[in-house]
Amino acid sequence: MARTSKKNEALVAALDIVQDAGVNAVTYDSLSQATGMTKSGLIYHFPTRHDLLVEMHRFCAQRWEAELEKLGGGRAEELTRTQRQRALVLSLSKNDPLVELLMSIHAQSHPEFQAIWKEVDDEWMPDPSRDVSDEAELQELIVAVLSMGLWVHDHVSETHLSAGNRKKILEHVLRILDADT
Template sequence: MRRSKRDLILDTAVELVGRHGLEGLSFESLATAAGLSKSGIIYHFPSRHDLLLGIHRHLATTWERELEELAGAPAAELSPTERLRAVVTSMGRTADLPELLMHLDARHDPVYQAAWAEVDRRWMPEPDSTGAYLIQLIAYGLWAHDHLHHAPLDPRAREKLIAAALEQIPT
């Protein structure tokens, strides 16, 4: 199936954010990298805010698809335990830099936050479910570790930590 220009723009924007941060993402740099005209980008995303919102929604949708694939079904068809297992498995991997940067960017705009909040509402435990929420925080730590610590986790150590977190999920 042929990829739409909108998807091409969003995928290219994510790549640029990964290479140059949000500061390196402009309509000009995006047009050049995507092989499109600046007006072609603006047709799909009339403002920088629209572009960033598109990236947030694109990444959130991609993450939810991954969660569904890991769990074997959409969130509505799963138990809280099954959803949390998918979250821990997914977040046990190292965060892709663009995804991490976009999460940090979302903290400054409620519209951006909403793109991620929809996925969170379907998949994440509530903070008042202490045991499950603690496991979610462990997953967050694994996800961000390699970007915040002086040395990345050894893959074997990461797998052991993921397994230990999964064993702690309350039923």
């Protein structure tokens, strides 16, 4: 088994800090304490805090794209629209740890962070700012919005979805996709 790099170990630890205390809690001091790495060792990998944040976003975006590729059975450009949508729905149907949502929200704070996520979004999701021109595009947008709502629901609502309801919603959205093919 391949050994995890110190850089990746630091990124995982930084995400743990975000999960526990928020993005503002990620500092060289907190990361040094969490990893046992020296501040100079961290600075070697991340010369500035901004660089650390960029790498955290890149790490999360790459991890999500790898999941989408696994669920879809290939890279986005190799798949049909329906296969991409199915992978997206399956990915977004699970109740991810809060850190995933926090990083997505944090991405909106800086254009460089947004650009990292946009690369993945552009490959896997319809552009919600572009007016749809036909029923197929409208359905693709509806499925994406429903899936995103399923993904964030339990993090923004006091009452969480039961496992049974989450499964029923997932099955319903997948039936919408299946009706199109």
